[in-house]
Amino acid sequence: MKICVLVKEVPDAAVDKRIDPATGRLDRSGETNLNPYDTHAIEAAMQIREDEGNGIEVGEIVAVTMGPSGAERALHKAVSLGADRSIHLSDDTLAGSDVAATGYALAKVLESENPDLVLLGQQSDDGECYTIGAVVADHLKMPSVTQVVKMVVTAGNAKCERQAEYGYDTVQVDFPAVISVGDAINEPRYPSLKAIMGAKKKQLDVKSAGDVGIDAGRVGTDGSKVSCGDFKAPPAKAAGQIIEDEDTNDTVAQIVAWLEERKLIA
Numbered sequence: 203m204k205i206c207v208l209v210k211e212v213p214d215a216a217v218d219k220r221i222d223p224a225t226g227r228l229d230r231s232g233e234t235n236l237n238p239y240d241t242h243a244i245e246a247a248m249q250i251r252e253d254e255g256n257g258i259e260v261g262e263i264v265a266v267t268m269g270p271s272g273a274e275r276a277l278h279k280a281v282s283l284g285a286d287r288s289i290h291l292s293d294d295t296l297a298g299s300d301v302a303a304t305g306y307a308l309a310k311v312l313e314s315e316n317p318d319l320v321l322l323g324q325q326s327d328d329g330e331c332y333t334i335g336a337v338v339a340d341h342l343k344m345p346s347v348t349q350v351v352k353m354v355v356t357a358g359n360a361k362c363e364r365q366a367e368y369g370y371d372t373v374q375v376d377f378p379a380v381i382s383v384g385d386a387i388n389e390p391r392y393p394s395l396k397a398i399m400g401a402k403k404k405q406l407d408v409k410s411a412g413d414v415g416i417d418a419g420r421v422g423t424d425g426s427k428v429s430c431g432d433f434k435a436p437p438a439k440a441a442g443q444i445i446e447d448e449d450t451n452d453t454v455a456q457i458v459a460w461l462e463e464r465k466l467i468a
């Protein structure tokens with residue numbers, strides 16, 4: 203079985219997210235990291251490989267990303283967590299791609315890899331669209347299961363439990379398939395020091411849009427249907443009020459008065 207895992211380089215959780223007013227796109231300067239949700243997808247792939255009872259021989263786990271040059275850091279991290287090799291789709295024509303264009307471009311890379319299973323995270327920590335899995339699956343003409351929190355994999359299919367607003371769906375899906383995993387599916391491992399040191403030596407193929415047959419008219423700003431018209435930063439939060447607990451009865455009275463004033467309690 204060949205598993206491809208989609209991973210994305212995103213601004214670190216500690217970085218204030220800003221939109222670049224000149225381009226209307228996310229300002230990606232500053233510290234970045236592998237999208238934390240994608241570590242669950244890599245872990246899911248590793249658990250399929252390591253499960254001796256499922257009768258599956260995982261030949262390869264391939265991490266795939268689309269992004270600017272710095273995005274290869276996400277691939278190094280993915281490899282340190284267990285992927286065997288990685289692919290970086292990087293091309294100036296892709297800048298400004300919206301979800302539909304990004305999903306199309308990633309699907310073209312995946313098409314060239316012909317995987318049995320595509321795993322991805324439930325959402326990216328920056329765009330938070332939750333959509334790439336479905337878009338990729340549509341292009342690949344594969345079934346798509348999202349928000350999977352439990353997965354029992356056999357040679358031909360996966361029995362998935364997906365988290366829904368009303369409870370859980372149990373869905374059996376035949377391979378090849380695209381499955382996006384929820385963060386409740388597993389506890390991702392930490393990479394060993396040896397794996398971190400060795401990650402840069404593992405095969406990393408950089409591909410251009412032309413290498414995988416991407417139609418330039420379907421990607422980038424011009425090939426995207428979504429454009430950013432206007433945006434406003436959220437209003438700055440007012441400073442909170444700190445009540446020193448010198449006399450507990452008085453503290454409680456102050457909190458109750460504060461809540462009553464705002465009609466938060468009757």
Ligand SMILES: Cc1cc2nc3c(=O)[nH]c(=O)nc-3n(C[C@H](O)[C@H](O)[C@H](O)COP(=O)(O)OP(=O)(O)OC[C@H]3O[C@@H](n4cnc5c(N)ncnc54)[C@H](O)[C@@H]3O)c2cc1C
Nearest residue numbers: 208209268298299301322323325326329330331332333334
């Ligand atoms: C108008 C517009 C302009 C944009 N311009 C740019 C730009 O110039 N440069 C840029 O980098 N992004 C740009 N983006 C964002 C980029 O297109 C997003 O990656 C894409 O929209 C996917 O959305 P998401 O990250 O919220 O995915 P989600 O659907 O929330 O992500 C789910 C999963 O999909 C996978 N995934 C998502 N994106 C990628 C990726 N790129 N590579 C591999 N796996 C991925 C991950 O596994 C992730 O966990 C733009 C978006 C819009 C709407």
